[in-house]
Amino acid sequence: MHHVLVDRWSRGTSRLHARDPRAKILAVVAFLIVLATTPPHAAVPLMIYTVLLLAGILIAGLPVGSVALRGMAVLPFSLTFGLISWLAGDALRAQALVEKSYLSAVAVLLLAGTTPLPLLLQGLEALGTPRFLVMVTQFLYRYLFVISEQAQHFRLAAACREGAHKKHRRMRFRGAAGALAVLFARSYYRAEGIHRAMLARSFSGRFGVLGGLHFRASDLLFTLAIGMFLIVVRVQ
Amino acid sequence: MTPLIEVHDLHFQYEDGTQALDGVTFSLQPGETVALFGANGSGKTTFVLHLNGILEGQGSVAVCGMPVIKENLTAVRSKIGMVFQDSDEQLFMPTVREDVAFGPLNQGLTPEQAVARAKVALEQVGMTHTLDKAPYHLSAGEKRRVALAGVLAMEPEILVLDEPTTFLDPPAQRNLLHLLQGLPQAKLIVTHDTRFAAALATRAVFFDRGKLVADGDVEEIVRHFDWTYPVLPEDLRYSAQRRF
C-alpha cells in the first residue's frame, strides 16, 4: 500500500530527512507557488525545477524510479484535461498542465518521503495550524494502518463467501453495508478503548506537549537558499 | 499494613440492566500477586475498571488508602497502573517515546523529566531501541512490553494486567513472564492462562456471574473449578459435566 511505502521512505537518514520540517514545508510550498505562477511556455524554468527535484530525490536517497512512478498517480487526471485543452486548440496549456501537475505531485511526494507524517504535522502546527486539528490528523494516521488492515480482512472474507451471479448483487450490496457497519462499530469501540487507556494514565482533558522543533542555522540556510534560487529562476 | 486495594460490597449494573458485579469484596496486600479467573463475562474486567475509577459502582473502593472518587482520580491512577488487553488501543501516540512519556506528562512532570522516566521504563522492559519507532511497526509482544513501560513510567505501586498473554507467541509469553517476575509491584492478573498465572501468583480469586465465589490458593482453585489451561485431551472428559 502506498502510505506504507512512503512511511518507510520517510524514516531514512539523509541530510534532507534531518532538516526541520518547517524548512521543508516552506521550501515545497515556495516551489509549488513558483511552479504554479510560471508561464506555460517557459521551458527552461520547468527543466530547472525538474533537475532541482531530481537532486532532492538523490540527496534523500530515495529510489528515483519508484518516486517517478508514484508521481504518475496524477497523470490520468491531467492527461485527460491536457488532451481536451489540446483538442480545443490550446496546446501550450495542455503541455504545461501535464508537466506542472506531475512536478507538483513529485515535489509533495519528496516532502512526504523525507518527513515522517507526525513530524510533518508538528511542523504544520508550529507554522500556525490549530493543535486540535493536528492531533485529529495524527490519530487518523496512527490508526489508518490498523483499520485499513481490518477492512482488507473484511474484503477477503466477503470475497470468499460471495456469489458472482447477478442475483447475488443485492445481497453483496447489503453484505458490504453490513461490513461497513461492523467496521464502524469496531472503530467506535476502539475509540472508547483508547479513551479508557488515556484515563488510566491520568489524562485530565488536555494533551501535553513533549518535544519542540529546533530550527537550526542549517535549516535557515536551506530555506533561504531554495527560496532565492526559485525566485531567481522565476524572475528570469 | 494498609492494604493496597480495599473493595467492599461492590455492585455495578450496565445500562441495559445486567448486574455485572453483585457484591464483590476483595483486598490486596503489598507485594501480593493475585490471579483473577472466571468465564468470559463473569465480571473480571468490569471489576478491575472500578479500581482506577473508569467505572463507578455502588460500594466502597479504596486504593492505597484513598477512596476512588472524582477528587482522587489523578492520584489513584498514579498508584495503580493498568495494561489493557488490546495494545493498539493503549499505544495511541505516533511514537513510542511520546506514548511512554504520556503518563509522566499527565502527572505534571516537565517534558525533559517525562522523557527521562520513559527511557528508564523502556530499559526495564528491554525496549530502549524502539524509542523513536511508530507503534504499528512493532510486533504484538513488543507492543505489550511498550504498553507496560508506559505504565511503569508512572511509577505505580500496583500493576493490573488484563489478559496479558493475548496474541503473544510462546517465546513472547516466556519473555513477558520473566519480565513480570522481576517487577516488585503488587500485581493483579486477569487471565485464562492458569499456568502463566500460577508461575506468578500464589493466590487466586474466581468470578462467577458478578460474584466473587472463591479466594485462595491458585492450584486449589484451578482444580476445584476445573480451570486447567491449555486444555489437554484428558480434561475434555470432565468438561461436559461443568455447570457453566
Added chain:
Amino acid sequence: MHIPDNFLSVPVWAALDAVSLPAVGLMARRASRELEDTRIPLLGVMGAFVFAAQMINFPVGIGTSGHLVGGALLAYTLGASPTVLVMTAILAIQAFVFQDGGVLALGANVFNMAIAGVLAAYWPFQFWGASRRRMAIFAGAFISVMVSASLALGELLISGVAIPRPLVLVSMAVFGISALIEGAITISVVQAIEKLNPRFVQKPAVASGRLLAAISCGALLLGIGGFLMASSAPDGIQKLGMELGLTAKTGFHAPLADYAAGYFEAAWMRKATAGLAGLLLIYGVCVAAGRVLGRQRSA
C-alpha cells in the same frame, strides 16, 4: 473530485485557501475550547474508518462497483461540526501522503468537500430527518456529492480549464450517478449501524434547526448555482473568469511581457474585487455556520 495543483488559476486557489483554511481553523479552535481534547481520538479513528471504508466495493451493476465518499455518513453519526474537521484531516492526509489533491489546492478541496459538502448533507437531514428519515438521508448524501462535484467543476471552469459543453454534461451525469451511489450506500450503512446500536446515529435537532437550515440552504444554493452555471454555459463561465481576471491567460493570447505586466495592473485588481466580494460572502456564511454548529454542539 480532488483537484490537483496547477489546474486552478492563482486567484481561485489563493482565494479559496484564504477563505476555507481560516474557517476550518476557527472551527478547530472552537472545538478545542468546547470539547476539550477528549474527542480527538474518536474523530481521528473515525477518519481512519472513512479511509478504510472507501476500500470496500459496493456492486452496482454492469460489472462496476461504487464506493463510499463518507461525508454524509460522518455528518449523520458524528454531527456536522466534527465532520468538517474530520474531512479536513482526511483531505490533508490525502494531499500530503497520497498526493490525491494538491497542496495549494487544499483550500479549494476543503471548501468543496469538507465545508460545502458537509453543510449540504446536513440541511435535508435537519429539515426532513424527523419525518421522512430514509429519504432525508438519501437526499442528503446525494446532494452532498452533487454540491462538492459541481463546485469543483465550476472552479475548474472559472480558472480557464477548457471543458467543452458536451463533456460538462457528461461529467454532470457521472456526478449524478456517483451521487446516487453515495445515497444508496449511505442509507444502507446508516440503517445497518442503527441496528447495531441506535445511539450511533444523530437525532435531527429540532430547536436551532431553522437557522442552521437557512445557512445550509445558502451553501446548497451556491452548489446549485454552480451546477446550473456549469451545465448551461461553460463558455460563459470561462468568459466571466476572463472578465474578472481570474483566468490565467496563456501565451496563446498574449506574449510573456504583457502577461507579467497585466498581473499587477490596477484594472485587474478592480475587476477582481467583485469576485473577492463574492468569496468574502461565502467566508461569512462558513464562519456563521461554524458558530451555529459550535453552539449546537454544546447544547
